[in-house]
Amino acid sequence: MVVHGIIFDMDGLMFDSEKLYNQANIEAAKEMKLPFPDDYYQRFIGASDDDMMAFFDEAFGGKEQTERFMELTYQRINELVRTGHLKKKPGLDDLLDYLDQQRIAKIIASSNFKSKITEFLVAGGISDRFSKIVSVDKVKAGKPAPDLFLRAQTELALPKEQVLILEDSPNGLLAAKAANINCLIVPDLIQPTDEMRQQALAVLPNLGAVKDYLEKINH
Template identity: 45%
Template sequence: MTNGIIFDMDGLLVDSEKVYYQANRMAAHTMGFELTADDQHAILGTTDQYMRQYFETKLGSTDKMTQFIALSYAKVEEVVQNDGVAIKPGLVELLDYCDDQGIDRVIASSNFRNMVDDFMQSTGLRTRFDRIVTGDEVTHSKPNPEIFLKALDQLALPAARALVLEDSPNGVLAASRANIPVIMIPDMVAPTAITNQQTLATVANLAEVIPFLKK
């Protein structure tokens, strides 16, 4: 029986991964290098610190990394202001079901607290979540399980009675390492054979999680 759900945010609650990818590509183009799909996949679900380390290695310079990150964040604001950001399909149905059934919930996002708050406010989701754990509050990024263990503490539940919802392989692996059941709702990265072994299921949208909660 599931009494609490731990939600990732980027690519799971809101369609933000595409925003980041577009912003990162625009920043990379400005600086004259190519940002590949493999680069984007490598940083999905990780913290700002991990992303900085990744691009410092890729660009071979702390200064270039700092310039790229600053440009990327500026481009994110530009993209969101111009195009907005959508919530993911099936989310409202799932949250309504949780309300009806008294299923607790918490967000566990590797993003900054201010970014999470901004996305929650701009999409109208802030009132649907009382508790949030962010990348600012952990030492290790996904696939380390630290953020999910902190979220589990917020729920005050044993791992077997909680459920993680994730869109990325890094997040799925982190949940698996925390011994918390996990369902994957893929966004920009398709599940692999290994990912499939780590999940209860892979579903197309958040509403399709509801039948698993009824079991």
């Protein structure tokens, strides 16, 4: 295959933000004296807030509790971003430079909201690197549904066989598979299972390795 377009996930792939969200969830639950087992956050990595909130409505005993929990979570996230705790993943800048040099198109397709994506890109100093963004508020369903990736592929105006998705999560990989678009996994909080390794085009240790991978398959 020859890759002419890359679809980027954002949280956990471009930014070390999943750890911040998990930290914010734990602190919010502690303040509200709510149970928050270790697997609560991981099961929704890469998925939309709607799926997570539906689960928390039941786990926390109603929408009012969930809404307060999410409000505290976002307050903490905003504080962490404002104070410089949001870090770019190693190799991101070099990969973006390489894509621009090779004239490989790129787009973000994230289960996050457009406002938060923009905030993170500004905080990371890369708001000028992406002219195309597909956020969860642009589609009917977030990951693991394929909507985000199908919309991104349409906006790239490239056939699926020329597009590659970069993901870190099981939900993202499921969405890529449902969209029938090849996917590379760069793990973050969740280490890939044998099944994930079989479904992904490859599992790579970091974004620098993605650059090396593209150099091999495109030449």
